[in-house]
Amino acid sequence: MKFWGVRIASILVAILLSFGLEKLGRGTDSFTQQLIVFAGLYVTLAVSLNLINGITGQFSIGHAAFYQVGAYSSAYLGIKFYPQFHGNLFVWLTLMALVGAAMAAVAGLIVGLPSLRLKGDYLAIVTLGFGEIVRIVIQNQKALGESGGLNVAPHTTEQPIMFVALLAVLCIAVCRNLLKTAHGLPFLAVREDEVASSAMGVNVTATKVIAFALGSAFAGAAGAIYANSLGFINPDLFNSTLSISVLSMVVLGGTGSITGSALAAMILFYIPEKMRDLKDVRLALIIGGLLAVGLAVSAIRYVIFNVHKSAAIRAAMHVGIIIGSVVIAEIVAFALGKIPALAGTVEGAKLRLVVSAVVLIVLMLVRPQGVFAHHEFSWSWVQKLMGKKAPSTEVAA
């Protein structure tokens, strides 16, 4: 009884929060609303990729392909059938999300097949290759607008904030429930050691295939909504840069941590968007900043590997290093600014992806397991914070 109570209560809370978010969003301008929708879509993408990469350990970096399949299915069906559709927009979006999910799941099955024989780097390149093949094939179909793209009907000028929020919640819920219950153990087992898990009776093939299909299904559903929200799609929107962005969100959050992926998705999406508005940045500051980052990373690595004091002292050293490097960056920038060739400015917008790249590299050098590593946000963690003892029925992820 308690189980069902909690479940129904959490579903109601999710619906209420999504509704609240939509009401909040309606108060802002249409561009911000679109950003909120995109944030939700990226969260779905990151969590679904995490299912494949982090939880099942299959290194897939072609996730944009599934996103694209979902988007184009929705666009194509919308152009053909929406004029004759006389129902609620919400119903249409749900239908499109389902169709997108189904099409993407089929694609995921196809891509997942090589994973049965390949591991690690090879699998990564193959999935990247599949992503490119899907993009190029779609780019050459006249029915799908070729390189020129498609204008999508319906264009949801009233951004579907609530729908996207619910989709993201659904994705997180499915992944979390998978992880915390007995159904999720095979995925974790396959990640840790395929041979041992096979010896223990886990159907490794089925597990991998399901992971790919499930992860890609969610990406496809997100893609369907993306197409309707944006109003116009072309193959360039789904290139390898997108796959790599989603991958960096998963890596930043911590492969294997759903909370981490969700939070990292929102952060890594928000920062570049905010930087669109950034005015000019001094060139000298950029050089100074890069130098400072390099110094800070080496110093932090030294502290991590060679200093064996208590955690508090080490944390204090880290903070000191960061402050010190900011100071050094400003000093170097000031000095370099005197040189006429380096006195110019650079538009802030250009720095967006540079920042992403630097974040990736620094992260790998300093904390390769990601910010959240394997940890999740859960009630037991909150209870631990409050001092109560954690229950012992936890499945450690």
Place this chain on the structure above:
Amino acid sequence: MPKFSIRCGLAALALSVVIAGCDSKPAETPTEGGKPAAEGGKPATTGARPVPTAEPIKIEGDTIKVGLVASLTGDQKPWGDDSQAGAKMAIDEINAAGGINGKQVELLVQDSASTPAGAKTAAEKLLSSGVVEILGEVSSGNTIQIANSAFEKGVPVVDIGGTKTDLTDIGANIFRVCYSDAFQGPVMAQFAYDELGLRNVALMTDNKAPYSQGLSAAFKAQFEKLGGKIVDEEKYDTGQTQFGGQLNEMKTKNPDGIFMSGYFPEVGPIAQQARQAGIKAKFMGGDGWDSPTLLNSGGDAIIGGYLCNHYNNKEDRAEVKAFLAKWTKTHGGKEPGTTMAALGYDAAAVGLEAIKMAKSADTKGIIEALDAIENFPGVSGKITLKGGNGTPIKQALVVEVRPLAEGFQVFKKAYTPEMIK
């Protein structure tokens, strides 16, 4: 495992949807408007363009917000920079003279990154900032997206350089200050047939750019009408750098002219590689060639080619001279590199004139005022939008590509719509 069978079921469902849904008719690329077939040099007159149904946005506050979408990064940066500089110059002039009806004009600029998706985002951002008019862009693919977004809000768009014929059919709020491909294509076809005496022309089309596709189609229609023959049609994508495959095929068809309807980043290499492959045909193109960087990437091969442009810096008109004087003063003595500078200036000037003349201080009034513009003295020629369904009737100049020392674009012949047979 129950979950597995659910997945299998879904997969089967998906497959059946795919099989059932695959019929042979391809979906047409839709735009929110009709599709006219323009004839000769006359603008499309197939009747009503769709009228925006959104509530008109009033001009409120102490400034008039005007938006500009420009390609400030990416392949078309030379055009975007020029269009921004030109528009800014026009707006600064009007503001210095007291603004419009006492209010200063505030220009909000967003970068489209030379891509249609970027243009759409830029337009959305501007629309949500409350602009009453949008200027832009320099290429048709980007302008189509701006037009779609603006149509939904009923905001007027003054297109700077997008020449695709059916651009203005997206909505009654779309206007432009340049000629359309319905004129440009036939002009080059006429020039090729009459002046150059070409009879067997091959088309080299950028399959990724709506502009190039439209221009090639317009050229082909007129050229075949005159009695010429299109012997080969090759396609490439924007961004390609090696065209050996397409050119090898073209060579076997023995064309005496190649019409390259794409943009300058690709046209240069195409010309070079064509000469390298042994093709001796004459090269022709549209205003997509217009950039000094064409000489860098085209080298010796592009010298002697012909392109169709909007106006020429050497023209003897008062507006051109005044514009050049103002431009060289603020740009260190250099003349504008591309026609987008003048077109940007004209677009802003026309757009602001419409705001001034608007009977009601909202977007609906501005649209009506734009529809009534007659004989506006633009740098790129006299602009009349009245009765033109959004496209002005202007002259086109055919110029020859010469080295920078000789003046880059040397005027050869002017065409007006009556000269198209």
Place this chain on the structure above:
Amino acid sequence: MAAVDLSTLPQQLVTGLLIGAIYALVALGYTMVYGVLKLINFAHGEVFMLGAYVTLFISWSLGYTPGNVLAGGSWGALALMFVGSMVACGLIGALIERLAYRPMRSQPRISSLITAIGVSLLLQYGGQIFLLDGRPQNVDPKVSPAQGNFSIPLKPANSQLLAAAKALEANMAATKDAYEKAAEGKDKFNLPDDVKKLRSTSQDAERSYNDAVGKAENSSVSIILPKGQVIMLGTTLLLMAGLTYLVLYTKRGRAMRAVSQDFDAASLMGISVNSIVTFTFILGSSLAGAGAMMAATFQSGTKIDTFFGVLPGLKAFVAAVFGGIGNIPGAVLGGLLMGISENLVVWAGYPGYKDAIAFVILIAVLMFRPGGLLGSNKVEKV
């Protein structure tokens, strides 16, 4: 779909071979690094890109700037650009290894892969800021003194057609003369009607002549080899031979092979593993630099911007896998075959799928022969 034209096949094969030479050079770098470190150096494509920029800057410093009309090419300039690009790329490669990859050696391979992706992105987008705003540039083609083409005739032209063309030549010259005399001093594009008539007669004659010449030329089958690109192919083969000699017959090469076989055992045997790894990176990167210099100079129309290396890098990696990763002749073979298959796709009438063929080959190879063409075929058993 354009009809498949068998007569152009030999030309397309040769064009593909020449494109493949570049892929081969870059693939060599990938294969060596993978052999030694089991790492896919994602940033290798960006080293290639930087090599092209170095080539560009050297050519500018020698005076071949845009708009500047210099007399002719010089072999000295080419040599300087070649060596300069190789040296610069070697240094850049060593730097990347030292700063980004060496700290990752103790981590799982996925982390190194992500670091490589990060470095690659950093170079692409950071380059946009520091390298001329990212605006595409071209190396002035006049730098190369090897202008023009070699022409290898396979089938001579039909003599009847040649004779027909020759017969029309006289008429064409005559009518052209008449027209030019009449049009002297007049605006060529606003002629009076009688001169216009002379012009059309002249144009008609010229067209018939050109048509006949064209027909004659098309009846012959010859292969056009741009001189510069032949040099490219020759240099690639030379470099490959040099590399093979180095790996098989020198002490350092033996050390490299040892490290690639077993990292730890090699270090136990007294080999300074770090210096061998750095050396491998320098070698691989300088080969990429050589490839970049030749691609930028000899392939006309090559547009240099910071994304210049992305697609060639990816294709070269596929070529390395295709030929057998870790295998040097395999990398070259893979590269050449990759170039040929890419061009065959265009020849078959599907230019849009040109880039997809690389990935299709990759997937096919990994599914059916994971060791590659020249590699061992053992499936990785646990």
